[in-house]
Amino acid sequence: MVEDPKINEAIIQEHETLDGRIIQIAMNNINNTHKYRIKEPRMKNFSEFSKSVSSVVQAVDVGGFGAGVRYAISEAKKTGKPDQANDTTQESIDLGTALHKRIEEYIKHGWIDLDDQTFMNWYDTVGKDTNWVATEVFCYDRTFGYGGTIDALSFDGTTYTIWDWKSKNTNTYRRNWYYPKDRAQLAGYARALMNMESKYYPIMEAKIAYVMRDSDLVEVQSFNIGQYITLFESSWHFTDLVSTLKDRKTKEYRVGE
Numbered sequence: 001m002v003e004d005p006k007i008n009e010a011i012i013q014e015h016e017t018l019d020g021r022i023i024q025i026a027m028n029n030i031n032n033t034h035k036y037r038i039k040e041p042r043m044k045n046f047s048e049f050s051k052s053v054s055s056v057v058q059a060v061d062v063g064g065f066g067a068g069v070r071y072a073i074s075e076a077k078k079t080g081k082p083d084q085a086n087d088t089t090q091e092s093i094d095l096g097t098a099l100h101k102r103i104e105e106y107i108k109h110g111w112i113d114l115d116d117q118t119f120m121n122w123y124d125t126v127g128k129d130t131n132w133v134a135t136e137v138f139c140y141d142r143t144f145g146y147g148g149t150i151d152a153l154s155f156d157g158t159t160y161t162i163w164d165w166k167s168k169n170t171n172t173y174r175r176n177w178y179y180p181k182d183r184a185q186l187a188g189y190a191r192a193l194m195n196m197e198s199k200y201y202p203i204m205e206a207k208i209a210y211v212m213r214d215s216d217l218v219e220v221q222s223f224n225i226g227q228y229i230t231l232f233e234s235s236w237h238f239t240d241l242v243s244t245l246k247d248r249k250t251k252e253y254r255v256g257e
Helices: 005-009 053-060 064-079 084-109 117-127 170-175 180-196 226-256
Strands: 011-016 022-030 033-039 132-141 146-155 160-168 203-212 218-223
Touching: 011 132, 022 132, 022 146, 033 132, 033 146, 053 146, 053 180, 053 226, 084 117, 084 132, 084 146, 084 160, 117 203, 117 218, 132 180, 146 180, 160 170, 160 180, 170 203, 180 203, 180 226
Parallel strands: 160 203
Antiparallel strands: 011 022, 022 033, 132 146, 146 160, 203 218
8 A cells, every 4th residue: 555645744643552552543634524544553554534423423413404404594584694604603613613722722731811711611610620631632443444533531530531622602502402413422432442442441421511602601511421332333334324325326327327
């Protein structure tokens, strides 16, 4: 296998296993989609590109399309602008990205941005009293062939906890406080760490901090990941089947041209 030049454009992390081996995980941003590769000590080159956890759990988002349509109509009615939903969504993405960056800087370097009220809400509720051990951690599941980036990991002296940050509007959160897709996402990370035999295993708990963009509310949802690993695996099988059938149909169509 000839090494793909795109590996030179990747961010590469080294990940230590329980027995002291070093695994390399590479992440490329291709068309605004994260793609992951793995290279174990016995491998000469990195593996092929894989799916991301976030793409796998899309199948869990039941009713997501309908909700998106309702949201677009609502934003258009409120503002009189047909494309307002796109503008609002991009603004939300930008705010979420900025929050992730502030949290990463705090966990890695201890930097505190007193002028960023959203970050300070997170810091006062979650950040300052937690024993953080890592942030923005790449993981890779060799058996299913997918990768992901974990927002943060903490350690309580016995086990590790996976964390994720989600930014929401307060009213939206209060209407839809239960997000199974988010939980399945963290379960996918935990499954990857297990199959990597990562030093950050066992993972017995996952926590999602929902940080509001328009208020001081920060709510942490804690859950046992066991049943959500089953949900994630079901989503993976569904996604894989759809991808297989799509590839097969594409080949049949091209042959018949």
